[in-house]
Amino acid sequence: MLIVSKPMAFIGLILVFVAGFCPILQVKIIFEWVNWGLYKTDVRLFLITYSLIAITALCYFIRQLKAFRLLTRVFFIWVLLMAAAVYFKSTHYFGMKIADNLLGKAIHFQWGWIILAIGAILLVFSVKKERLDA
Known part of the structure; x- marks a missing residue:
């Protein structure tokens, strides 16, 4: 029998929903740092992520x-x-080592990844299987 920790699951769902709007990448564009959310990073990643959520x-x-447990994993x-x-797209974008090194230095991960990871971990650990003893 599957048991869900409702507060943990609900907090995990809120965190993964909010994390998509948090800064995911910091990009240096002409002497200025710009924060990009998941939507600005890649629209397909944004749509697939929010479809899964x-x-x-x-x-x-x-x-x-059962479906909730599978989807959390x-x-x-x-x-x-x-x-x-x-990470690999930002460090191997052009296929030339010099250009990729410059691009890799201009793109940094932001704190939105941490919130997304914490929410995903909360979702995974919110469901547990328990045996019924008769």
Whole structure:
């Protein structure tokens, strides 16, 4: 039987929703640092992330616990893949070592990733399997 820690799941859903609007990257553009959220970083990442969040929240609210458990794990893996993809895209964008080093120095990860990761971890640990003893 699956048991959900409702406060932990609800806080995790709020954190992952808010994290998409937090600064994800800091980019230096002509002597000025600009913060980019998930939408400005890549629209496809934004749409896929919020689709996963919406489906996960729907499964939570209609009490489909098996689907919720699966989607929390999928979302956690998605966050890891998304962070790796953004890192490799920013450090290997041009395919030329000199240009990639300059671009890598101009792009920095921001605190939005931490909030996204904490929310995803809360979601994963909000569901546990418990045995029924008769």
